Amino acid sequence: MNKETTQLVETLLASPQKAVIIGHKNPDGDAIGSCLGLSFFLKKIGHSAAVVMPNDFPDFLKWLPGVEEVVIYEKETEKSTQLIEEASLIFTLDFNSLERVGELQQILESADAKFIMIDHHQQPADYAVATFSDVTMSSTSEMVYHFMDALGHSEILSEAIAINLYTGIMTDTGSFRFSSTSPTTHRVAAKLIEAGADSALINQNVYDTNSPDRMKLLGLALSNLHILPEYRTAYITMSQKELDAHNFKKGDTEGFVNYALSLQGVVFAVIFIENKQESIVKISFRSKGEFSVNAFARNHYSGGGHNNAAGGKSSQSLNKTISEFISILPRYKDELAHA
Structure with missing residues (x-):
């Protein structure tokens, strides 16, 4: 994040917030991993945080730490709507246009909360008060690590944060083989492994559970x-x-x-x-x-x-x-x- 965005986010997080974290419709490993990783981080620094997904996600991601707390809008419409209406901050992760959330779009457009976007897709929309957008990044999960680091909190990595972020990076880089994988991506992955992400087990849980x-x-x-x-x-x-x-x-x-x-x-x-x-x-x-x-x-x-x-x-x-x-x-x- 640049200095201006970092300072704005620091101001927004200076007092306890009721945060809701939103992923895109048909969430993949990066959407789930980044949202859950961010939720654990926000809780560690004194905020409440709920993760809301527009619809369900694949079974090969349902072992991730914290996944049992994800609220699925299609299944829990009233609860999802209430969480968004009561939120003071809404983070949108791994998408940059509200059209990507399906039926949640109208609810988000009516929300009173301030929005923070973290995303690596091209041509971001202008709906957030703070936007961390970088199309060169391998994944939104990698960006969440840099988000934590910019705020001076990379040292509080927990095992749960590490597992979720590593999973998001691994899946969005095709197991580190896509061109978006940079030297920095590998350095971040190493830090996540040091914090408790078991790379072999994560790979097995994601790729070796085929029916x-x-x-x-x-x-x-x-x-x-x-x-x-x-x-x-x-x-x-x-x-x-x-x-x-x-x-x-x-x-x-x-x-x-x-x-x-x-x-x-x-x-x-x-x-x-x-x-x-x-x-x-x-x-x-x-x-x-x-x-x-x-x-x-x-x-x-x-x-x-x-x-x-x-x-x-x-x-x-x-x-x-x-x-x-x-x-x-x-x-x-x-x-x-x-x-």
Whole structure:
């Protein structure tokens, strides 16, 4: 954080606050880890803190310290609303537009509390009184560590804080293999390990708890892999019928798109996931090198994210969405050829 933002946050935290910490819809490891890590930190320095998520999150994150206290808006609407209405401070983590919280958006827009944003996505909205935004950071969880450090409290790292922040960093960096992983990221991870984050156990809890249904779904996803060598692109499709046949649960398709990106010669990978309940096709984009999937998602699919990892959606059918995607690629042929 810069000096001005740090001083403002110090002023806001100078007296006990009723803080609510919000993550984005369909929370991932970074959203959950950063929010829980921050909640433990705020409690340690004398504030009350509650974590509210718009909807539920994958089972492979439900072992994290403090997870039993997370309030899910979809399940506990009245409690979530009351917490937000009574809050004096609202932290928004791992998103930078209130559109990312689904039905919580209207409640947050009506809140009387002051907002503090901590996020690493591009083009932040201007709704917070204090904004800590850095698109070069590996994860929001890493940013929470720097937030603590800027306030002069990095020495009070607890095991619970360390486990949550390490999990967020690990998942958002693809186990430290994405280009956003910096030397500083590794230094922060080392400090978290020293504070009690068992890296081997965290890795096991996140990645080695697959159900038979999820493994079979992965096999199906790989059989649905299509390669377009002229565009250095690969994509995977998942229909609602295929998901239902494998007892799909939230988080089951996490990381599938990375298998497409791992192909030799591929620099652009996409997964299209049909969601009949919301009448949309959810899309995840990944890239290597200079090709910006953030720009691609913003230009064509009402989405965004990072240069090499972004998301979007389509209101068309799965087949029409795929056809449209293929029709767009020729515009990017030169850019993909030199990515």
